[in-house]
Amino acid sequence: MRVCVVGAGHVGLVTAAVFADLGNDVVCLDIDQDKIAALQDGQVPIFEPGLSEMVLRNQGAGRLTLTSSYPEAVPGAEVVFLAVDTPTGSDGRADLTNLRAATAELAQHLSDEALVVVKSTVPVGSGSIVRTILEENCRPERAFEVASCPEFLREGSAVADCLRPDRVVIGCSDPETVAPLVRLYAPLERPLLFMDVNSAELVKYAANSFLAMRISFVNSIADLCEEMDADIGQVIKGISADTRIGGHYLSPGLGYGGSCFPKDTAALASFSAEAGCPFTIIEAVMEVNRQRIPRFIGRLHNVLGDLKGREIAVLGLSFKPDTEDVRESRSLELVQALLAEGARVRAYDPVAVPAARRVVRDVRYCSNAYEAADGADALVIATEWNEFKLLDLERMGDLLRQRIIFDGRNTYSPSEMKDLGFQYVSVGR
Numbered sequence: 493m494r495v496c497v498v499g500a501g502h503v504g505l506v507t508a509a510v511f512a513d514l515g516n517d518v519v520c521l522d523i524d525q526d527k528i529a530a531l532q533d534g535q536v537p538i539f540e541p542g543l544s545e546m547v548l549r550n551q552g553a554g555r556l557t558l559t560s561s562y563p564e565a566v567p568g569a570e571v572v573f574l575a576v577d578t579p580t581g582s583d584g585r586a587d588l589t590n591l592r593a594a595t596a597e598l599a600q601h602l603s604d605e606a607l608v609v610v611k612s613t614v615p616v617g618s619g620s621i622v623r624t625i626l627e628e629n630c631r632p633e634r635a636f637e638v639a640s641c642p643e644f645l646r647e648g649s650a651v652a653d654c655l656r657p658d659r660v661v662i663g664c665s666d667p668e669t670v671a672p673l674v675r676l677y678a679p680l681e682r683p684l685l686f687m688d689v690n691s692a693e694l695v696k697y698a699a700n701s702f703l704a705m706r707i708s709f710v711n712s713i714a715d716l717c718e719e720m721d722a723d724i725g726q727v728i729k730g731i732s733a734d735t736r737i738g739g740h741y742l743s744p745g746l747g748y749g750g751s752c753f754p755k756d757t758a759a760l761a762s763f764s765a766e767a768g769c770p771f772t773i774i775e776a777v778m779e780v781n782r783q784r785i786p787r788f789i790g791r792l793h794n795v796l797g798d799l800k801g802r803e804i805a806v807l808g809l810s811f812k813p814d815t816e817d818v819r820e821s822r823s824l825e826l827v828q829a830l831l832a833e834g835a836r837v838r839a840y841d842p843v844a845v846p847a848a849r850r851v852v853r854d855v856r857y858c859s860n861a862y863e864a865a866d867g868a869d870a871l872v873i874a875t876e877w878n879e880f881k882l883l884d885l886e887r888m889g890d891l892l893r894q895r896i897i898f899d900g901r902n903t904y905s906p907s908e909m910k911d912l913g914f915q916y917v918s919v920g921r
């Protein structure tokens with residue numbers, strides 16, 4: 493099938509690569525010409541396990557084409573995915589400027605009976621906006637359909653998630669109108685859930701906000717554990733054994749970050765208030781998340797006192813492991829808070845140093861964890877990359893000026909750290 497994907501960001505590029513890999517003829521379009529030139533040159537600008545190989549393989553096989561040209565990408569496509577970014581506007585609402593512009597542009601080149609599928613995360617009612625823009629900009633004889641198909645992939649496991657989604661949510665007026673989309677997803681053999689477009693759009697916000705709520709909930713319980721001399725690990729073991737609760741999204745730490753949870757919770761809070769139905773739970777979820785870094789900094793104060801002039805080594809800069817993405821990274825927020833307190837920061841991350849350097853300059857970026865620790869007053873673990881789990885802690889202890897570790901991700905066992913002579917501060921233990 494001929495498919496067009498508008499937007500070569502995380503969602504767009506992964507979607508394009510996966511559908512090309514399934515044997516379709518896919519054109520992926522982005523107006524960022526530098527990004528397209530790099531991709532055409534075989535450089536995949538996103539660190540995402542398995543993506544680079546998949547993009548190159550399908551480019552080589554002629555099934556995946558990258559372009560900045562709408563006339564090249566859109567005509568002939570049976571399905572056109574809209575996967576442009578919808579950033580948070582100043583009022584917390586999703587900014588649809590890019591989506592509107594892309595829709596108006598593609599309308600002029602749309603083939604008859606094309607199915608336009610919105611993959612971007614968009615507020616409820618956006619499907620109608622897309623339809624109106626298409627009607628205003630298409631030639632009158634063109635017939636087209638608009639559907640919603642929100643994406644649930646996670647960074648760091650995007651290819652695997654896209655190939656094996658728990659469910660595919662399809663918002664449409666009638667399943668018959670989305671037959672090409674059903675054909676496209678059929679080889680994945682995953683459950684397809686058909687519903688109206690507004691409900692499909694709301695599913696995305698509800699799912700992400702629910703997961704964010706679990707994280708803020710467990711972080712609040714972790715705070716309580718610290719005050720009451722209980723162990724969050726044991727509490728999680730106890731609650732997650734209840735099959736009604738389960739164990740997903742219950743890891744305590746520095747809070748959630750990334751390009752989705754902060755944005756989607758803010759958007760849900762904003763559009764629900766506007767609808768006269770203020771979502772007070774989500775306001776609390778966001779507030780708990782905002783307090784994570786100030787609270788953690790407070791724990792550094794308890795041990796180190798004034799941070800002015802202190803050398804702090806920070807391990808992990810991306811918002812989570814297996815990605816170079818530092819958007820809304822709690823780790824970078826922590827680094828900035830340390831700098832604001834007058835601390836000197838040296839930092840290391842397996843892949844996110846270049847991205848972090850663009851955001852925060854006054855940091856000594858190091859090429860490994862040991863270099864970061866050498867001579868520092870304390871070590872902070874901010875992102876739980878696998879390679880931090882197996883650090884040579886004896887060596888770390890010898891390199892640090894004092895054996896003090898603040899662990900924002902509960903990487904090590906407190907008793908082992910005690911045996912190694914560390915003063916070890918972790919979350920909820």
Ligand code: UDX
Binds near residue numbers: 707741749
């Ligand atoms: C999320 C959704 O999971 C995905 O379905 C959606 O399509 C996009 O947003 P992503 O942002 O890639 O995916 O990351 P995810 O793995 O969900 O983690 C989000 C944040 O929550 C990270 O900062 C992570 O560190 C944090 N987190 C996650 C916790 O603090 N505790 C947990 O138990 C789980």
